[in-house]
Amino acid sequence: MSSSEMELQLPPHEGVELSVVDMHTGGEPLRIVVAGYPEVRGDSVLSKRRYAREHLDHLRKVLMFEPRGHYDMYGALIVDSETPEADLGVLFMHNEGYSTMCGHAVIALGRFAVDYKLVKEPRSPETQVNIHCPCGLVKAFVEYSAGKTGAVRFLSVPAFAFATDVTVTVEGFGEVTVDISYGGAFYAFVDAERFGLDVKQSRTRVLVDAATAVTRAVKSQVKLHHPVSDDLAFLYGTILTDGRDQFSPEPTANICVFAEAQVDRSPTGSGVTARVALQYHKGLIQLNQTRTFQSGATGSQFTGKAVEETRCGDFRAVVVEVAGRAFYTGVSRFVQEPQDELTHGFLLK
Numbered sequence: 001m002s003s004s005e006m007e008l009q010l011p012p013h014e015g016v017e018l019s020v021v022d023m024h025t026g027g028e029p030l031r032i033v034v035a036g037y038p039e040v041r042g043d044s045v046l047s048k049r050r051y052a053r054e055h056l057d058h059l060r061k062v063l064m065f066e067p068r069g070h071y072d073m074y075g076a077l078i079v080d081s082e083t084p085e086a087d088l089g090v091l092f093m094h095n096e097g098y099s100t101m102c103g104h105a106v107i108a109l110g111r112f113a114v115d116y117k118l119v120k121e122p123r124s125p126e127t128q129v130n131i132h133c134p135c136g137l138v139k140a141f142v143e144y145s146a147g148k149t150g151a152v153r154f155l156s157v158p159a160f161a162f163a164t165d166v167t168v169t170v171e172g173f174g175e176v177t178v179d180i181s182y183g184g185a186f187y188a189f190v191d192a193e194r195f196g197l198d199v200k201q202s203r204t205r206v207l208v209d210a211a212t213a214v215t216r217a218v219k220s221q222v223k224l225h226h227p228v229s230d231d232l233a234f235l236y237g238t239i240l241t242d243g244r245d246q247f248s249p250e251p252t253a254n255i256c257v258f259a260e261a262q263v264d265r266s267p268t269g270s271g272v273t274a275r276v277a278l279q280y281h282k283g284l285i286q287l288n289q290t291r292t293f294q295s296g297a298t299g300s301q302f303t304g305k306a307v308e309e310t311r312c313g314d315f316r317a318v319v320v321e322v323a324g325r326a327f328y329t330g331v332s333r334f335v336q337e338p339q340d341e342l343t344h345g346f347l348l349k
């Protein structure tokens with residue numbers, strides 16, 4: 001029998017099985033769990049996130065870590081939402097835990113939700129998919145024509161500049177001035193030039209080390225707060241930029257290092273949201289001025305624009321629209337044989 005005739009079946013085995021659909025958005029992976037997870041308890045998406053962290057974290061490691069995943073793997077688990085407007089709720093997972101927002105995942109999940117019929121009637125030219133993320137309700141609009149899904153844009157939760165020109169002491173670099181902004185998750189922003197680096201040219205490892213040092217410094221020296229929930233009040237990562245924040249039709253590049261020194265391959269949807277909010281706060285862009293954001297890691301692009309002023313507690317905020325494209329890369333059925341001594345997963349740093 002030739003390999004082309006073999007059936008895709010596993011031999012008899014014991015242990016947990018998890019089925020996933022794999023996608024990528026601008027190079028950033030998204031592993032969407034479609035079967036095998038136990039019930040995620042909790043009366044809200046935020047409390048389900050807490051439940052997953054406390055009771056189901058072994059499954060995150062099975063799916064994200066080697067040998068099934070890798071250091072920079074990213075995942076999504078679809079859950080019920082307590083919000084009637086939502087078509088689906090979602091928890092995001094990565095190498096360290098569970099994030100509160102993920103734009104690249106929303107872009108992929110928008111397509112996935114239409115293709116896998118998680119929304120009732122798809123409409124042309126766009127189908128709306130309301131995705132309840134831990135940070136709140138995110139509205140995705142999926143191009144749909146002749147039965148096929150395409151590009152996705154989404155309107156995120158209110159985004160705001162939390163603090164600008166904050167000086168922190170960064171190990172190995174001394175005093176560094178950062179801006180902190182929220183786009184469903186908090187990020188510190190610094191021009192890579194401060195470290196003598198270039199987000200498109202420098203070695204990824206060197207960029208990761210600088211960004212990680214900034215994240216550590218901000219986490220230990222700046223207290224964050226969010227008007228909606230304390231669960232949202234933590235620094236998710238640091239985004240190094242090319243410093244081109246003044247509006248221009250030319251793309252501006254950045255690289256996002258989040259969770260445990262994990263590198264986003266995409267321009268980072270929540271990061272673009274936070275960066276647009278910061279640019280708007282500084283008067284560097286106007287409402288509805290579209291900017292192109294490029295990943296320093298892969299060159300992939302998203303667009304972003306502030307579309308409306310709003311508030312988030314005492315913060316002057318904006319609604320930001322981000323757009324990009326996601327693609328399917330495969331489907332997998334993973335097993336966890338109990339005899340496998342590496343069954344729980346491992347990471348190489």
Ligand SMILES: O=C(O)[C@H]1NCC[C@@H]1O
Pocket residue numbers: 028074099101102103104105256258264266267268269270271
């Ligand atoms: O696009 C985003 O927002 C995400 N990508 C990985 C890190 C962020 O959660």
